[in-house]
Structures are given as C-alpha cells and as structure tokens.
Amino acid sequence: MSNAHLLAIILRTGGRDKSAIGLARELLLHFGTLQELDGAASAEFSDIKGMGPAKTAQLKAAFELGRRLLRSGHETSAxxxxxxxxxxxxxxxxxxxxxxxxxxxxxxxxxxxxxxxxxxxxxxxxxxxxxxxxxxxxxxxxxxxxxxxxxxxxxxxxxxxxxxxxxxxxxxxxxxxxxxxxxxxxxxxxxxxxxxxxxxxxxxx
The missing domain is CATH 3.40.140.10 (Cytidine Deaminase, domain 2)
Incomplete structure (x- = not known):
C-alpha cells in the first residue's frame, strides 16, 4: 500500500472537491516527504484546502503513535x-x-x-x-x-x-x-x- 493510500485511510475524507486519496497526494506533493510532513507545524496545513484542525490533529496523532511504537521497541529489546x-x-x-x-x-x-x-x-x-x-x-x-x-x-x-x-x-x-x-x-x-x-x-x- 502506498504512502498516499495510508494517509487517505487516516484522513478518511477529502475536501469539498477532492477525495481522501486526492488530499493525501496533495499533502505529499506539498511537503515532499513523510519526514517533512511529520515535522510540519500545525499552521502549515492551513495552506492545504480540506485540511482543517481535526484532520491536522488526526495526522499528528498518527505520527506520534508511530514514534511511540518505535521507541517501545527499543525499550523491550534484548x-x-x-x-x-x-x-x-x-x-x-x-x-x-x-x-x-x-x-x-x-x-x-x-x-x-x-x-x-x-x-x-x-x-x-x-x-x-x-x-x-x-x-x-x-x-x-x-x-x-x-x-x-x-x-x-x-x-x-x-x-x-x-x-x-x-x-x-x-x-x-x-x-x-x-x-x-x-x-x-x-x-x-x-x-x-x-x-x-x-x-x-x-x-x-
């Protein structure tokens, strides 16, 4: 599954004139990489139509959950x-x-x-x-x-x-x-x- 499809699942819906996958692709095009998307400040998402506070919070929460999962792997390793x-x-x-x-x-x-x-x-x-x-x-x-x-x-x-x-x-x-x-x-x-x-x-x- 592509990065765009995974992002679309997290976003669930798109904007007024775009699908969730369309919004996900626009985000990747705008920020370039997942790392840049992860590191973007909440205010930077206001430039993307369809990215309101709720969707921004969803993305931020998903990235934070991924970080916590990785760090827990270190804590429970040998x-x-x-x-x-x-x-x-x-x-x-x-x-x-x-x-x-x-x-x-x-x-x-x-x-x-x-x-x-x-x-x-x-x-x-x-x-x-x-x-x-x-x-x-x-x-x-x-x-x-x-x-x-x-x-x-x-x-x-x-x-x-x-x-x-x-x-x-x-x-x-x-x-x-x-x-x-x-x-x-x-x-x-x-x-x-x-x-x-x-x-x-x-x-x-």
Whole structure:
C-alpha cells in the first residue's frame, strides 16, 4: 500500500472537491516527504484546502503513535545487547532517536564483554548550547566501573555529517577516556534513517 493510500485511510475524507486519496497526494506533493510532513507545524496545513484542525490533529496523532511504537521497541529489546559493528548499534538505537526535534546525546556503558549494561542521556538541546562536558559523561562510567563507553547522538537536520563541534568534542572525550582508563569504542550520529560512525571515518584517532 502506498504512502498516499495510508494517509487517505487516516484522513478518511477529502475536501469539498477532492477525495481522501486526492488530499493525501496533495499533502505529499506539498511537503515532499513523510519526514517533512511529520515535522510540519500545525499552521502549515492551513495552506492545504480540506485540511482543517481535526484532520491536522488526526495526522499528528498518527505520527506520534508511530514514534511511540518505535521507541517501545527499543525499550523491550534484548537486555545487555552485544554489537559486532556500527550498523548493529544504529539499528538498536534508531527507534530511540526517531522523530526527535532536538539533539540528544547518549552515553552507553559497556562491561568487559562489550555488552551494554546502562545508558545515560547526557545532554539535550544542541552540542553548542548544551555542552557535553567530559566530567559529566564519565562520572557515571567511573562510578559503575565501565570497561568502555559508546556515544550516540542525533542530528534533527537530516544530515548525519559531523560538525566541527562534534569532532572536537569526540576527540576530547577520547582523550579523557584514555586518562581514566575507559575506552571510547565509537560515536555514532543518527539522522533521518542514516548514520555515521566517527570511528570508521577516522575522527577518533
């Protein structure tokens, strides 16, 4: 079933001179992608004939329900997961970061067998307005005697390319980890169904 048909089912009816499927196609044409449609403010729907407050609320509720379903999948997934590569890390954390409109920086603590046993949200906002301080990142890792750590954060922009701040912060965290004896395994940036591993790109050496 196409995206337009799924949207039409949610909308149920169209406008005065268009069907539900016609309205759904107009929405996709206007916003371009489902991601842009999801992120649109309620006021932006007023440009589309047939999209009143009720239909806008229906769409918003459907997208929010989808986000909650994805995040619940992360919460109920296997405990103490073990990852063989960055793709597996991405697939595990993707639901947790899906649809977030602001940056979130997560630190995962791992044991000597490279299994995650605890996760901490270190910062929310942006990495520049809500700085990630090494002491805050490693405080719990030291307390919990973590053997290594893994960092994951998102880019709401849709582009997982690292900023200069991302690279500088990662290097500072790697240096701090070397000092306290806790290895930084990787730092993943997740964005719009894509990811980038700073370790694989050589930014952590």
């Amino acid at each position: 405990k103490n997961p073990f990852f063989k590569n960055s793709r597996e890390v991405f697939e595990y954390y993707r639901p947790l970061f899906y649809g977030l409109k602001k940056e979130r920086f997560l630190c995962a603590l791992l044991d000597t067998k490279n299994r995650i046993f605890k996760e901490n949200i270190v910062s929310e906002g942006t990495l520049t307005s809500s700085p990630v301080h090494p002491r805050e990142v490693f405080r719990d890792a030291i307390k919990e005697a973590a053997a290594s750590v893994l960092f994951v954060h998102n880019h709401p922009s849709g582009d997982p390319s690292p900023s200069r701040d991302d690279i500088d912060i990662t290097k500072r965290l790697v240096e701090t980890g070397n000092v306290v004896g806790i290895k930084v395994l990787d730092h993943l940036i997740i964005s719009d169904g894509k990811y980038l591993s700073l370790m694989e790109k050589g930014y952590m050496s």
